[in-house]
Amino acid sequence: MIDEYSDVVQPYTAQAQLLKLLTHPVRLAILNLLRDGEHCVCHLEAHLGLRQAYISQQLMVLREAGMIQDRRDGWNVFYHVTQPGVFAVLAAVRELVPQAEPAMDRPGGVDCPCPKCNSAASS
Amino acid sequence: MIDEYSDVVQPYTAQAQLLKLLTHPVRLAILNLLRDGEHCVCHLEAHLGLRQAYISQQLMVLREAGMIQDRRDGWNVFYHVTQPGVFAVLAAVRELVPQAEPAMDRPGGVDCPCPKCNSAASS
DNA sequence: TTATCATATTCAAGGAATTGAATATGATTG
DNA sequence: CAATCATATTCAATTCCTTGAATATGATAA
Secondary structure (H helix, E strand, O other): OOOOOOOOOOOHHHHHHHHHOOOOHHHHHHHHHHHHOOEEHHHHHHHHOOOHHHHHHHHHHHHHOOOEEEEEEOOEEEEEEOOOHHHHHHHHHHHHOOOOOOOOOOOOOOOOOOHHHHHOOOO | OOOOOOOOOOOHHHHHHHHHOOOOHHHHHHHHHHHHOOEEHHHHHHHHOOOHHHHHHHHHHHHHOOOEEEEEEOOEEEEEEOOOHHHHHHHHHHHHOOOOOOOOOOOOOOOOOOHHHHHOOOO
C-alpha cells in the first residue's frame, strides 16, 4: 500500500487496515466463535481442527491489531473481542455472501478439553 | 490461502474473498463515491486525484468480482454497484473505525469534465 | 478512414500475507 | 527445581497483491 494518497482516499486507509484482519477464513471463524464470549485457545483448537501454533499465529494478528485481548487463568489463556462493533461488520457480510451456515462443530463431534467445556454444560 | 479447510472454517472462505475487495483504500473510496449512484471513470479520476489507468485497474478488480457493472454511454463508461448489500458492510466499518470524515472533494475544488457534472448542478 | 476521445489491459518488479516447521515461553504441579 | 501443561514466537519459502509504465482498445467525429 502507498504511503500518501490524496485527501479523498487517505481516510480510507484505516478502514482498509481494519478490513485486512477479516480477509482470512480462520480469523473469521475465530471471531465468530468469540461471538458468544471468551474462549481459551484449546477450545478454538478443538473446534477449528487446526494446529495450535497456527491458531496462535492468527490470534497474534488479531491481538496486535487490538481486535482481541487475552486473559490468563491458570493454565489457560482466554480470548475475547474488544471491539464488539466488528460483529456488525460480520453480520453485514453474512447478509451479503450466500453461503451454507458454518458448522458450529466439527463433524463427528468435538472433544474439547477446555475447562469451560468440562465443568458445566456448554458447546 | 489454503485450498481445503475443515468444515468449520471452509464456509468463511467466501466471506474472506468478498472482504478482500474492500481491503484497499482506493477501492473503498470508489465504492463510497458510487453510493449516490453511477459515475463515469473520468468523474472518479477527477475526484480521487489518481491516474486513469490505475483507477481502471481497481475497477477491473471490482468488476471481475461482480461487485460493480459498467454501462457505456457514448464516450463515457458509467459504473454502478450491483450488490447494494456492500453498503451495509461499509456503514458498519465506518462505525467501527474512528476517522476523519473523508473529504467529498479534493482540496481546491474538483474540476470534473464528465457530462453528469457539466449538465445540471451536481458534485 | 484518420484523429481523438475515454477507458482498458498487460507486464514486471517490489512488497506483503500465508503457512509449515521448529522451537521458545511461562505458569503450574510434584 | 524439574517435568509438564497450554500457549507463543521465529524463521523461511511460497504465494498473492500492489502499482508504475507502457500500450491497447473501441467508440465517435470530422
